[in-house]
Structures are given as C-alpha cells and as structure tokens.
Amino acid sequence: MVASIFGKSAVFDYLRLQSADLTLVDETGDDLFTLALQGGCRQIIERLSPDGQYVKKQNPWTTLRRSVVTGSFEKLKVCHDNSPELVQTDQFGDSLLHLACRGGNRKCAVYLLPSYDINVRGRYNWTPVMMAAVCGHEDVFQLLVDHKADLSLLSDTRECILTLAQRGQKQ
Secondary structure, rough: HHHHOOOOHHHHHHHOOOOOOOEEEOOOOHHHHHHHHHHOOOHHHHHHOOOOOOOOOOOOOHHHHHHOOOOOOHHHHHHHOOOHHHHOOOOOOHHHHHHHHHHOHHHHHHHHHHHOOOOOHHHHOHHHHHHHHHHOHHHHHHHHHHOOOOOOOOOOOOHHHHHHHHHHHHH
C-alpha cells in the first residue's frame, strides 16, 4: 500500500513478485487501486487494473480518475462529456486537473483547463502547477505557466514553487 501511494513501482513490483496480498484494504476501506490512484504512478495503476480484479471501488469517479492519471484521453472525454457532475475532488481535495498534472498528461490537462480555476487548491494546498513541479513534469508545468498560473502561491507548509520543483528534480 505504501509503495502504491508513494508511486514506488520497483518496490511494488518486488512485493508483488513476493506474493504480497493485493486484495487488502486500509482502515478507511480504500483498496490498493484507489491508493495507487492517489499516488499517481501510471505503472502501478496499469498493473492493477488490466482485468479489474484488484479494483474494489469501481465507480464512475474511479474510472475518471484512472483515465486522467494514466492519460487515457478518449476515456476521460467520454466520461466527462457524459457526466459533467463528476468534476469534483478526491478525498484530499485534488481536482481532476491536479490528477492530470500528477500523471504528467498534457492532453488531459489542456482538456480540463477550461473547467477549473488554474490556481485551484488541493492536497497540501498545492495548485496544479505545484503538482506538475513536484512530479517533475516540465511540459505540463510550462503549459500551466503559459496559461498564467500564479507562481507566487505557497503550499500549506509555506513551500514555494522553486522548492517543489527542486523536490521534483530529485525523484
């Protein structure tokens, strides 16, 4: 679970090969797939969901989040166009735009930009541009800068965009 939420695919793969139980849920009832979506690691999400056997909380919001994080643009477009009320946040306050930035999916971010305030706050009081910076996604970061994202905002721990970008360089 920890490897999934922190996006450590090598650790996840090692534990999976050692027969780790991928069907466990945490104390809030979140399954491994939900935790992987929160972590935003495309490789882990794809390993868990090809046949859906490890997905306990299958619902339209889960499908939409998976589409955004993994860059499944066509699925995002279909889900979003058919259910605009799904434009919501996850349990941490991250929007779909945050998730697209976490996953480094420029096409999804471009599509979602008109639906959100570009400086919407999510987990840790991060904006989408902060998410792109900390995840090291330079092309998505530049897209948001080009659309006038506010680079002067601080996280809830008073971290600036430069500090978050430096953290992203270390990953």
